[in-house]
Amino acid sequence: MIEARLLSEIFAYFESAETKQEKQAILKKYWNPSMKLFLEYAFNPNIKFDVIPPKSYRPAVEPAGLNVSYLDMEVNKLYRFIEGHPQRPPGLTPEKQTKLLTVVLESMHPSDSELLLKLIKKNLGIKGLRSEEHTSELQSLAYLVCRLLLE
Numbered sequence: 001m002i003e004a005r006l007l008s009e010i011f012a013y014f015e016s017a018e019t020k021q022e023k024q025a026i027l028k029k030y031w032n033p034s035m036k037l038f039l040e041y042a043f044n045p046n047i048k049f050d051v052i053p054p055k056s057y058r059p060a061v062e063p064a065g066l067n068v069s070y071l072d073m074e075v076n077k078l079y080r081f082i083e084g085h086p087q088r089p090p091g092l093t094p095e096k097q098t099k100l101l102t103v104v105l106e107s108m109h110p111s112d113s114e115l116l117l118k119l120i121k122k123n124l125g126i127k128g129l130r131s132e133e134h135t136s137e138l139q140s141l142a143y144l145v146c147r148l149l150l151e
Contacts (some may be wrong), residue, residue, distance in 0.1 A: 006064055007038060007071045023128055034072035036059060041078060042124050048118040051081035051097040059110040062072035071112035074104055081120065091149050 005013075010030045017023045027035075041047050060067050079085040081097060092100075101120075117143040118124050 004065070007035065008109070008115045009064070010035070011115065011129075012111075014129065015127050017128075020128075032072070033073045038075050038119065041082075041120055042122065043130070048083045049078075049081050050083040050094075051101050051120060052094055053103075053117055053120060054098055054102040054105070057102045057105045057113075058109060059126070060106060061115060062109070064109050064111075067109050067150050069104065070109040071108055073114055074108070074116070078119075079093055091136070095130070111112075 011027065014023055014026045017026055041049075062068075079087045080089065080092060080100065082088065105116065108116070115124070
């Protein structure tokens with residue numbers, strides 16, 4: 001059984017790994033549909049977040065594992081913040097988006113909230129992780145491949 005970890009914890013382990021093989025092993029150990037979707041959102045150039053992040057929010061005070069929500073649970077709902085997404089609710093104004101994002105950020109562990117804000121800005125800043133799309137599959141989400149490169 002895989003122990004439960006916050007996405008932010010997994011990426012922190014990834015960054016602290018010294019070799020490419022260790023980095024690959026970490027991603028392989030924790031790979032799941034939420035992580036795959038998170039990385040697709042992060043690296044697919046056709047996905048654009050148009051939500052305006054709040055100027056401030058109250059970070060959750062609960063210790064990791066005791067939060068109301070987790071980034072791996074929220075990833076499936078991030079379509080609400082993606083420009084032109086077909087599942088996006090009609091009438092979701094920029095103001096409502098920002099309020100909704102504030103609620104999400106305040107419900108998660110602060111490290112996951114920070115990672116979500118980096119995702120929205122399309123700048124994860126995770127050393128050694130980047131995406132490379134296969135040119136033969138041209139922009140298809142199903143074939144987005146994340147590659148690990150030692151810098």
